[in-house]
Amino acid sequence: MDPFIRKLSLRAHLDRDDVAALERAIRDISRVEAGRDLVTEGSAPGGACIILDGFACRYKLVPDGGRSILAYLVPGDGCDLHASLLNRAINSVATLTHCTIASVPYRAIKELAAARPNIYRALWWSVLVDGAVLQEWLVGIGRRSADKQVAHILCELLTRLRAVDLGTEADYRLPLTQAELADTAGLSNVHLSRVLADLRNAGLITSGRKSISVPDLGRLCDFADFKPDYLLLPAAEKSSEELGRLPGMTKIVC
Amino acid sequence: MDPFIRKLSLRAHLDRDDVAALERAIRDISRVEAGRDLVTEGSAPGGACIILDGFACRYKLVPDGGRSILAYLVPGDGCDLHASLLNRAINSVATLTHCTIASVPYRAIKELAAARPNIYRALWWSVLVDGAVLQEWLVGIGRRSADKQVAHILCELLTRLRAVDLGTEADYRLPLTQAELADTAGLSNVHLSRVLADLRNAGLITSGRKSISVPDLGRLCDFADFKPDYLLLPAAEKSSEELGRLPGMTKIVC
């Protein structure tokens, strides 16, 4: 539960009762291995879920056999919390790593939203953020060069992880495959490999099998022209000096 | 008001009282000339608005001076209906043609949504559609070839117009500039001109100054592999035979 509550708390102010209500509603927790579909495009939605640990992605398969990744879900992120209106899922969701997942019936969400204005606002906010991220990706894929585009995605992911207190200083590591990043950035595997090599040579990242690390997020953000405003995080609205100097963190002036 | 009500009615069933409530809430109607910003990125949101007539677009300016169009707003579409949670707009909205606009205070929207479940559902649905469209564009810009990508955008726009009973058979015409389409598809003006020339030579479109016409939407949809499912229109869930044979319309089996 923790990262989810932390995420909702970023914007709305959840009081003791709100948290209690959330904890009461969200009980059904399970572990899922990597590479499993949580939602399959075209199927009837079964219920919402929340990622408590691990990485997942929202994706679509394209006619030519490829895959297009539309969003990453990190701990705290909900998945299809509002899809009860739909007859069929319009995209799939799959785990990228082992995940801990909470399943939530739609009814529970509706009741929470109806009874608790704070939670209602927080859920809305997270929908707006999802949209904003999608917009930013659209801009990126259309306009940015491949290297900045990839760097931008990394910056965004790390910033989102930081917002829920994950991916801390010592371990700015993402468990992503090159193929996954390629499907995100709209690049071929081959070219993505070269792009990563460039970033590595520039000292902006280090990468290994299924993992990418960022030694100095500030520099990467500079390189990518990453401006976190669109994530609508409260921190992004403070001055960047303030943001860069939170205790126990390296500079992340973006 | 009409196209907005027609749009909401696509999914939710609005009864007489719902419509009356909408008409009561939405009064402040004005005309706006082409090329005006309705919303400016970074400014505090002043209130929501609804496009009653004309075309508008949501866009972002990119650092290098370019513009990236994130969505088109056609009659019936709302604009920032749910942005009251935000401190600052994260994208701009501008008119592309002369428009008739209804301004709606956020309070009115909240009250409508709270008091009238049908309207609540309809508003939610339109948010989901906006997200779905954005997803489809993301896939398109990353994966489709330039010509199919442009064709796909045209198909989508015309399908959306048809859904609110505009852009009928005799006048499948879009008042779009090449520069606008280029900023949408993530292509250069020059290349977009060539792409349009190809589509013209293939007999799929005709184009003039600030306008593009589609003589046979069915053929264009075929060419673009356009499948309207993601628009979540009720018609899309009927069999395509049924859809193609509505009275007074040319075949639009997509």
Next chain:
DNA sequence: CGAAACTTTGAGCGCATTCAACGCCAGTGG
């Protein structure tokens, strides 16, 4: 140890870009 998944490297090609110039049309003002 072998197989599968992931990553890297090289070579050649093609799509889309940039730069530049020109044509065309609409509106404006003399």
Next chain:
DNA sequence: CCACTGGCGTTGAATGCGCTCAAAGTTTCG
């Protein structure tokens, strides 16, 4: 009524980014 101006569209040539195809290296896992 005509010339001018600016927005829009077209065309050509040269460049380059990212793709495809192909093969080999590397790590993990059964």
